Amino acid sequence: MSKKINVLPVILCGGSGSRLWPLSRTSFPKQFLVLSGTTSLFQQAISRFSGIGNSDIQIKNPLIVTNEEHRFIVLEQLRELKEIYAQLILEPEAKNTAPALTLAALQAICEGQDPVLVVTPADQIIKNEDAFNKSIQKAIQAAELGSINVLGIAPDRPETGFGYIMREGKKGGYGEYKVKQFVEKPDLVIAKKFFENPNFTWNSGIFVLKASVWLDALKFFRPDIYSATQLSFEKLSKDGQFIRPEKKLFNQIPGESIDYAVMESCPNSKFQINVVELNAGWNDLGSWHAVWKDSQKDGLNNSVSGDVIIENMNNSYINASHRLVCASDISNLIIVETADAILVANRETSQSVKKIFSRLQSYKREERVSHRKVFRPWGWFDLIDEGEKFKVKKIGVNPGASLSLQRHSKRAEHWVVIKGTAEILNNNQVLTLNENQSTYIPIGVKHRLSNPGSIPLEIIEVQSGSYLGEDDIERFEDIYGRK
Structure with missing residues (x-):
């Protein structure tokens, strides 16, 4: 043998x-x-x-x-x-x-x-x-x-x-x-x-x-x-x-x-x-043209996904992730919509998107690096809105996962549970919150958010303070090995 x-x-x-x-x-x-x-x-x-x-x-x-x-x-x-x-x-x-x-x-x-x-x-x-x-x-x-x-x-x-x-x-x-x-x-x-x-x-x-x-x-x-x-x-x-x-x-x-x-x-x-x-x-899907070529199309060679309404369109590709996208009287276009950016390009020369990507880098635009929805080892967060001295996020925590034990020196946080069960360490107090319940994390207080349940946990987080950058975080314990 x-x-x-x-x-x-x-x-x-x-x-x-x-x-x-x-x-x-x-x-x-x-x-x-x-x-x-x-x-x-x-x-x-x-x-x-x-x-x-x-x-x-x-x-x-x-x-x-x-x-x-x-x-x-x-x-x-x-x-x-x-x-x-x-x-x-x-x-x-x-x-x-x-x-x-x-x-x-x-x-x-x-x-x-x-x-x-x-x-x-x-x-x-x-x-x-x-x-x-x-x-x-x-x-x-x-x-x-x-x-x-x-x-x-x-x-x-x-x-x-x-x-x-x-x-x-x-x-x-x-x-x-x-x-x-x-x-x-x-x-x-x-x-x-x-x-x-x-x-x-x-x-x-x-x-x-x-x-x-x-x-x-x-x-x-x-x-x-x-x-x-x-x-x-x-x-x-x-x-x-x-x-x-x-x-x-x-x-x-x-x-x-x-x-x-x-x-x-x-x-x-x-x-x-x-x-x-x-x-x-x-x-190898090296361009949006290649994605269009590989996708299923209608009788006019259009490929659409998401919430899309078209009229008199041919040989085009539309991908809508978050909003209604309508298109009329166009040909040979690529239209890609996300929560924070929209691309419109000529389908046949769509490899030139790399030049746009380089421009975004020279302008130091965050849209080059990450989506509005950002994945973390414990789940994800979606930046819903922000302005002077406030930021609103939707946060999802996987079953059995928890964020690091941390504190912030320049911002406070308000948390509202909208799905699942949250276990929260707030200073030295342990809270269990269910849907529609909320808590407040003051500036400088050690805290941790965990999901003890079997379904995903989702909360709305409202940050307020003089500085709201992601680097205002001091970690004390982290099971994911982050500093």
């Missing part, structure tokens, strides 16, 4: 939130959005691995590489999936994908094994999961023999937004072709030539290779990235599901992509690199 191939799924869960703004933000990038069905792109990426295992392939618990800032969003979305356990490697800052994969490979090796890594971004759409499983299984079998394998997408149009892979030679026993060359994103004239040539595929960004092969290739091509990442990894700390590389050493790692650091140098080197074709309804 042959030994099973050990496979470790690696989910690269970074991203800045720029291309699908305003739904996507720095603190809530696109992989956490629900853009199709009932689960987020990240949840779909995790669930996709359930069908890969077979009599020859053993799938291990996934390893997720994400930003420290996103750790509790990841945990909450994992909790919603149920029965999926994963370890999280937390990067203190974004360093692109090569250091992220290196951390995952070092973690895999340090557990005493050398699994085949299936490395995938967390923000892609795969419509045909059966076809995905079969292509990945072929790539796994090829990778077990020591090769590097990239999943290539057969183009269905001349596309200038993707990188390309040029293949050569005959198909191997696992459906693999030798990679001759990686090609940068082309202009339209070149893209049309690639589209007509069957030897060109899009680069999906999905890689299948053994952990040791990645580390050997990185040592060979970019020893600076390898050594800097290894130093940070050797001084890591662990906290439950969290793996944290040492922050100061991590910050010294050169940032680089997997493609630039290794893949593009592999052809004609000692490292065998293959492309395995993937025909599974793949889309």
Whole structure:
């Protein structure tokens, strides 16, 4: 009986939130959005691995590489999936994908094994999961023999937004072709030539290779990235599901992509690199145009979601999150409405949203970073209104969760329970409040809000004082490890 191939799924869960703004933000990038069905792109990426295992392939618990800032969003979305356990490697800052994969490979090796890594971004759409499983299984079998394998997408149009892979030679026993060359994103004239040539595929960004092969290739091509990442990894700390590389050493790692650091140098080197074709309804949703293209449409090629009324509209996309949006006599537009921002863009050039995102950064606009509704490890808060010396929030606390024991030096707080049961430590007094009951937290008093119930707790918080910034908080006890 042959030994099973050990496979470790690696989910690269970074991203800045720029291309699908305003739904996507720095603190809530696109992989956490629900853009199709009932689960987020990240949840779909995790669930996709359930069908890969077979009599020859053993799938291990996934390893997720994400930003420290996103750790509790990841945990909450994992909790919603149920029965999926994963370890999280937390990067203190974004360093692109090569250091992220290196951390995952070092973690895999340090557990005493050398699994085949299936490395995938967390923000892609795969419509045909059966076809995905079969292509990945072929790539796994090829990778077990020591090769590097990239999943290539057969183009269905001349596309200038993707990188390309040029293949050569005959198909191997696992459906693999030798990679001759990686090609940068082309202009339209070149893209049309690639589209007509069957030897060109899009680069999906999905890689299948053994952990040791990645580390050997990185040592060979970019020893600076390898050594800097290894130093940070050797001084890591662990906290439950969290793996944290040492922050100061991590910050010294050169940032680089997997493609630039290794893949593009592999052809004609000692490292065998293959492309395995993937025909599974793949889309990386890199723009609002791509989201429109992937979505269900009416007879006039319109895709609408939310509270929307349209008249004489075609080839457009409208997403309304909070308000009624009406549109009349328009074509080829993207309209995205959120609680604090509205985007109107030309559908065909919607990748230019990245320029708007950069402008927001130069203006230091909070709308670039976070939504009006902000997620926390214990739940969320939604900023309803604010003015001079007051701020009104709606706060949701998950069952069994609690905020830190804290106090504020410049603001008082009034709390009204609107759903569930609240347990409140107010100075040295413990209160239990039900719906329509309220309490007052004076300036400088230690307090804590908890949800002892089995349903979500929701309260209205009215802050009043001379300063209402989120940094007016002194924590004394916090189960989430925040300072």
